[in-house]
Amino acid sequence: MLKGSQTWIFDSRPEILSTGVTGGPFEAAGNLAGDFDILHDDLWMGEETYEKAHSLLIEKAVDTALKKGGVTGKDIQFFLAGDLINQITPTSFAARKAEIPYFGLFGACSTSMEGLALSAFILNYGGAEYILTGASSHNAAVEKQFRYPTEYGGQKPPTAQWTATGAGVALLQKNSGLGTLPYITSATIGKVIDMGLTDPFNMGGAMAPAAVDTISAHFSDTGRDPSYYDLIVTGDLAKVGNSAAYELLSNKGLKIEKGQFRDCGMMLFKEDQPVQAGASGAGCSAIVLYGHLLNELKKGTYRRILAVATGALLSPLTFQQGETIPCIAHAVSIEMDGRQ
Amino acid sequence: MLKGSQTWIFDSRPEILSTGVTGGPFEAAGNLAGDFDILHDDLWMGEETYEKAHSLLIEKAVDTALKKGGVTGKDIQFFLAGDLINQITPTSFAARKAEIPYFGLFGACSTSMEGLALSAFILNYGGAEYILTGASSHNAAVEKQFRYPTEYGGQKPPTAQWTATGAGVALLQKNSGLGTLPYITSATIGKVIDMGLTDPFNMGGAMAPAAVDTISAHFSDTGRDPSYYDLIVTGDLAKVGNSAAYELLSNKGLKIEKGQFRDCGMMLFKEDQPVQAGASGAGCSAIVLYGHLLNELKKGTYRRILAVATGALLSPLTFQQGETIPCIAHAVSIEMDGRQ
Structure with missing residues (x-):
């Protein structure tokens, strides 16, 4: 619906x-x-x-x-x-x-x-x-x-x-009725957002406004507020994009606790691995969500997660042609009633 | 459903x-x-x-x-x-x-x-x-x-x-209830089919088995036979793929008239344009269907069309790496009750 x-x-x-x-x-x-x-x-x-x-x-x-x-x-x-x-x-x-x-x-x-x-x-x-x-x-x-x-x-x-x-x-x-598995309750589809950034070595910064646009739309469309979720997790904004997105969300009046707002790109690797701002790649959010975060949901660490995968829709050719970086984010709510 | x-x-x-x-x-x-x-x-x-x-x-x-x-x-x-x-x-x-x-x-x-x-x-x-x-x-x-x-x-x-x-x-x-517009009644989603062909200059031939697989599945799933449609039109098999697909369909016992089985790649350009076997490209089926064929549907030339867009899922890199060409086709039924 x-x-x-x-x-x-x-x-x-x-x-x-x-x-x-x-x-x-x-x-x-x-x-x-x-x-x-x-x-x-x-x-x-x-x-x-x-x-x-x-x-x-x-x-x-x-x-x-x-x-x-x-x-x-x-x-x-x-x-x-x-x-x-x-x-x-x-x-x-x-x-x-x-x-x-x-x-x-x-x-x-x-x-x-x-x-x-x-x-x-x-x-x-x-x-x-x-x-x-x-x-x-x-x-x-x-x-x-x-x-x-x-x-x-x-x-x-x-x-x-x-x-x-x-x-x-x-x-x-389809829902089995058993109540023992994580389930999907909603999804918010993002628009392409382009703030005019051109640096392909700072995709987190470029993607942050797209994440914020989709997260805001999710709360506006559902009538929920951020407290509905134990965790709002972006795909791969990494350090630069995560702090930018957090600030932009705060400016929009969305009250999110710092610990409640995390990023898959900052969770995958250790602090001493040479990954600069963090992880990225289409696999990043898929790995972290379908591996670690679902495990945490099953353990009861979280009950409701809003997973916001972020994408930079550029190509090497568009960069060479001087184009800016269009970005997008889609959000899906994953919930679980009890521990597995 | x-x-x-x-x-x-x-x-x-x-x-x-x-x-x-x-x-x-x-x-x-x-x-x-x-x-x-x-x-x-x-x-x-x-x-x-x-x-x-x-x-x-x-x-x-x-x-x-x-x-x-x-x-x-x-x-x-x-x-x-x-x-x-x-x-x-x-x-x-x-x-x-x-x-x-x-x-x-x-x-x-x-x-x-x-x-x-x-x-x-x-x-x-x-x-x-x-x-x-x-x-x-x-x-x-x-x-x-x-x-x-x-x-x-x-x-x-x-x-x-x-x-x-x-x-x-x-x-x-959504259906307006007015009965004056073309409408969509079904869709059959294709599997990736790869018959081991490797020639990127004969994509029609490579894609023909995928078209045939999806068309067969469509009739098997719906219980319809080809006579349900005035036109079964493939995306861009062009001359080589069109005749191969027609033969493969006949071999499967699907009785389709030659005039009832056409291809967007053979309709777009004139016989004297230097297009070799015909047209292709992701735009080909979209142009021909959303332009010409819907106009013909509105004129009453056709009442029911099965549009089967065919795709070759290769890349220059997979060709260079000696891979074969995986292909796919998706079919959608478009119908209209009377002339517009």
Whole structure:
């Protein structure tokens, strides 16, 4: 049901039956290693190219979610997913292996919540029994495409972010009525916001206004206030974008406690890992949400999370052509009644 | 409502209120010039880059659809669209101007029907009052990315296709009950199909099995047979793929008349235009469907159309890495009760 101008309320509360979360060596050395299903100890993962390794991350995340959910690919109606690579080939190649009817999505690092919002809508109205949705990135594949091959050793400013290696996939189903699984209650779809910033090494700063626009719209559309959520977590604003977004939200009169407003890009890696402002990449919010945060929800650390995945919709070409960086954010509410 | 394994039936029959169709000089010299709203007489369209011209095609198609529909951007809840350019920047940049909550899609040349299927689903269940959806391509922007800059004058084999320049956008609404507009009755979402073909200059041949898989699934899921439709039209299989698909469908026992099975890629340009096997590009099916075919539907030439947009999910990188070409097709049924 549409509520306000850009929010859906999911009365039937579609559930997250299971998830699959895969990562690379840098994630294995990070803060959240215990929340991954599979961690690879090198970036090649036994493949010939980084892009094939990227596909493998998705395939393994899909396999894991299916296995944990106790269903097979044939039970799943749709797969909604995307990544950052040109023509999202790692995801499409993984979809070829999965043999599930497929919607390719591109929302840069907002793809995770674009997919979760659409999947929840489809399930809420009986458009499927089961849906798989997710997003992913691979540090070396993404860095060589957007910036330099990592082997080149290019230096980066402190505002830059480290592209996460990993895939996060969720297997969704209609509400089972058992009350033991996390469920989706609403989603707010973002507009493209462009404040005229042009620095591709400060995407967090560029994306912060998009996150703020979507978060404000979410509260305005739902009539809720921030106290409804134990946690409002952005996708990958990292240090620079997180503090900018917090200030902008405060200026808008939204009272959010500092500890209640976190960022996936600041949670994934340890303080002493050389990731500049934090993590990024389409996989970042998918990994942290479908791994760590759902685990915390199941433990009872949180009861209601607003997950706001943020995306910078630029390309190397638009940067070279002197364009500014259009950004977007989509927010999805995930709740759970008790501990699992 | 899900019917069978991969088909949605839209009981409330969302309508196409209006469309906007823009094109370039080659389209102006083609078969369907009279079905465009705006035709540009050169590929630059007054812009500094082909990519900006690409965005302009989308912006003008959106403006036209809104104007013809008698609504403003503020009335529209969502914009679902995509294109072929890396990170679909022409569409995202157009979405920035439109200021409408935005879902970026990537399904290569299947994007038009991926967007129409999702939009119809959302409208069918009250997830929006109005939705804009569409797809686009720009010959020079796409050719330079996937093959060579057109200025280079690279030669192509007869199986190659000519990337269309243009954008097709549809403005959808809930069924008005007036019975004077085309409406959407079902959609079948395709799987990724890869028969091991590797020649990027024969995408029609590569995509034909995906079209056949989705068309077969559509009839199997709905219990309809091909005689239900006056026209089954594929996106851009062009000459090679069209005859391959027709043969594959016949082999599956689906009785389709030759005149009832057409292809947008064989309709757009004149026989004497140097387009080898025909037209292609994400804009091709969007232009032909939202322009010419809806006009024919309104004239009464057709009453029921199954539009099957086909996409080749490769990239220049996957080709260089020796990968085969995964393909997909999504089918949407568009019907109209009488002449407008």
